[in-house]
Amino acid sequence: xxxxxxxxxxxxxxxxxALLLLLATPASAQVSLGSAQPFGVLGGTTVTNTGNSVITxxxxxxxxxxxxxxxPGIATALHPGDAVAQQAQSDLTIxxxxxxxxxxxxxxxxxxxxxxxxxxxxxxxxxSAFLTGTLTLDFQGNANAFFLFKTVSTLITAxxxxxxxxxxxxxxxxxxxxWQVGSSATLDTNTTxxxxxxxxxxxxxxxxxxxxxxxxxRNGGVTLxxxxxxxxxxxxxxxxxTLSPATLPGATVGVFYNATIxxxxxxxxxxxxxxxxxxxxGLTLNPVTGSISGTLTASAxxxxxxxxxxAVGCLGSRAYSIVVxxxxxxxxxxxxxxxxxxxxxxxxxxxxxxxxxxxRF
Amino acid sequence: xxRGMAPRVIxxxxxxxxxxxxxxxxxxNPVNDRVIVPFTEIVARSAAALLRVVDSGIQSTGTVISSxxxxxxxxxxxxxxxxxxxxCAAIFAFPATLRSRVVGLLAASVAIxxxxxxxxxxxxxxxxxxxxxxxxxxVAVWQSLIILAAITMFILWSWKFAEKPLARAR
Numbered sequence: 067x068x069x070x071x072x073x074x075x076x077x078x079x080x081x082x083x084a085l086l087l088l089l090a091t092p093a094s095a096q097v098s099l100g101s102a103q104p105f106g107v108l109g110g111t112t113v114t115n116t117g118n119s120v121i122t123x124x125x126x127x128x129x130x131x132x133x134x135x136x137x138p139g140i141a142t143a144l145h146p147g148d149a150v151a152q153q154a155q156s157d158l159t160i161x162x163x164x165x166x167x168x169x170x171x172x173x174x175x176x177x178x179x180x181x182x183x184x185x186x187x188x189x190x191x192x193x194s195a196f197l198t199g200t201l202t203l204d205f206q207g208n209a210n211a212f213f214l215f216k217t218v219s220t221l222i223t224a225x226x227x228x229x230x231x232x233x234x235x236x237x238x239x240x241x242x243x244x245w246q247v248g249s250s251a252t253l254d255t256n257t258t259x260x261x262x263x264x265x266x267x268x269x270x271x272x273x274x275x276x277x278x279x280x281x282x283x284r285n286g287g288v289t290l291x292x293x294x295x296x297x298x299x300x301x302x303x304x305x306x307x308t309l310s311p312a313t314l315p316g317a318t319v320g321v322f323y324n325a326t327i328x329x330x331x332x333x334x335x336x337x338x339x340x341x342x343x344x345x346x347x348g349l350t351l352n353p354v355t356g357s358i359s360g361t362l363t364a365s366a367x368x369x370x371x372x373x374x375x376x377a378v379g380c381l382g383s384r385a386y387s388i389v390v391x392x393x394x395x396x397x398x399x400x401x402x403x404x405x406x407x408x409x410x411x412x413x414x415x416x417x418x419x420x421x422x423x424x425x426r427f
Numbered sequence: 428x429x430r431g432m433a434p435r436v437i438x439x440x441x442x443x444x445x446x447x448x449x450x451x452x453x454x455x456n457p458v459n460d461r462v463i464v465p466f467t468e469i470v471a472r473s474a475a476a477l478l479r480v481v482d483s484g485i486q487s488t489g490t491v492i493s494s495x496x497x498x499x500x501x502x503x504x505x506x507x508x509x510x511x512x513x514x515c516a517a518i519f520a521f522p523a524t525l526r527s528r529v530v531g532l533l534a535a536s537v538a539i540x541x542x543x544x545x546x547x548x549x550x551x552x553x554x555x556x557x558x559x560x561x562x563x564x565x566v567a568v569w570q571s572l573i574i575l576a577a578i579t580m581f582i583l584w585s586w587k588f589a590e591k592p593l594a595r596a597r
Contacts, residue, residue, distance in 0.1 A: 310457075315464045316489025318500070325460055389488060400502040401550050401565055403510050403543055408570040412510065413446070415578045416517040420438050423585040424522070 098382040100157030106297040112287035115139040123297030126151030165246035186211040186342030198224040209235035212341035212371040221251040239298035307382025327356035332376030343370030445516035474547035497555040507543035
């Protein structure tokens with residue numbers, strides 16, 4: 067190969083070297099509604115309303131095209147099988163898969179949600195979830211506290227059931243509360259419910275059920291009957307806000323730790339908050355830079371969620387885990403491959419070897 | 428400047444420039460957080476897996492390899508990246524065909540990483556069982572072996588693989 071062409075090859079080669087250093091980190095889930103954000107109701111096959119339902123938010127369906135019962139129902143806008151609904155369904159699938167991929171912090175299989183008081187976290191059911199009575203969610207003073215409930219099968223409420231908030235941080239309409247439902251969700255008569263329901267199949271709101279959140283069904287229909295649905299947060303198509311990296315490195319007691327969460331996809335600047343769980347003891351999150359730093363003080367595994375809020379109020383959340391190992395035994399230290407002298411020697415020898423070989427051409 | 432000197436000057440300049448560029452890349456926070464730290468954890472896990480052949484009680488947490496009596500922290504600088512950077516930069520700077528370079532980069536990088544994992548395993552074993560030899564092997568023996576291996580690989584590559592295509596090109 068001529069020497070000039072070899073220079074081009076050199077660039078390719080050094081890029082290959084850099085690429086060799088790149089290793090993909092395993093993906094972890096994050097939840098961001100994206101263009102489904104303006105929707106209060108979104109179905110896959112049909113949206114069927116009976117009575118004077120009021121939807122504060124848009125109503126759409128895709129790939130189906132049938133929206134019936136508006137009027138007498140009222141909605142901000144209707145999207146029967148159009149491109150807006152198609153994009154919203156696409157982003158709903160991303161959000162659903164992200165929620166499904168988020169690791170559980172507590173398994174509630176077999177427990178009725180009624181009577182429980184829960185703090186922010188990821189709660190899972192290996193089959194169906196039932197709510198009979200009142201579920202109380204303690205937002206711990208953070209309006210954007212992250213709750214995710216995951217069911218493998220159905221979500222069913224009994225008549226007159228309620229999801230209530232305490233220490234709500236001033237919100238009446240929680241934006242960062244999700245229900246990922248493996249099949250269908252049914253809110254029975256006069257249920258007062260909170261959160262964004264992301265259902266694989268269908269969603270039914272029986273007579274008088276009210277929802278501060280969203281009813282978003284991927285493959286089936288949404289059935290309404292004299293309901294109030296208020297989509298929380300900004301009613302604009304939000305971009306999918308991505309938090310990177312997907313995982314955080316482990317830590318060691320007594321050793322300084324520093325990692326940075328970076329949000330992208332939305333409108334800068336972002337604000338970072340811990341919206342469920344807590345950071346390991348000794349670490350703090352800088353709300354402006356996303357830097358997590360400090361010196362660890364206790365050995366434990368911490369599960370928590372970080373939510374980035376962009377300049378227009380769109381959210382993106384990702385669950386993280388940091389494993390904090392015990393303090394190093396005496397004698398623990400770094401073991402550099404080459405110290406400064408070693409690197410200098412290698413540099414000189416490589417340069418000398420290259421010149422020597424070239425002199426033999 | 429004599430005409431024959433130009434390729435040598437270019438080699439040295441490209442060698443130095445490539446080192447600076449690669450060092451800057453790995454020093455960037457996003458690269459460090461998303462690439463170097465996970466890579467270093469893999470190196471630590473690999474060394475721990477090697478050590479578990481002789482001692483099943485050895486753990487790796489993040490970048491730390493530990494047993495009840497001894498631990499090492501595979502920090503930046505301990506993961507073989509810097510040695511890889513130097514060898515990669517030399518291979519990049521040396522006049523050769525693309526195919527030769529790719530072969531050289533891959534072979535040298537893999538060899539250095541394998542050596543480094545063996546190095547970490549042996550240092551941990553010495554630290555846990557024969558502490559008096561730890562510093563000798565860490566500071567003198569293994570540094571010498573890594574330098575020797577790196578320079579040998581580069582000479583072999585430049586001599587056997589890179590020179591022939593250039594000779595044909597001339």
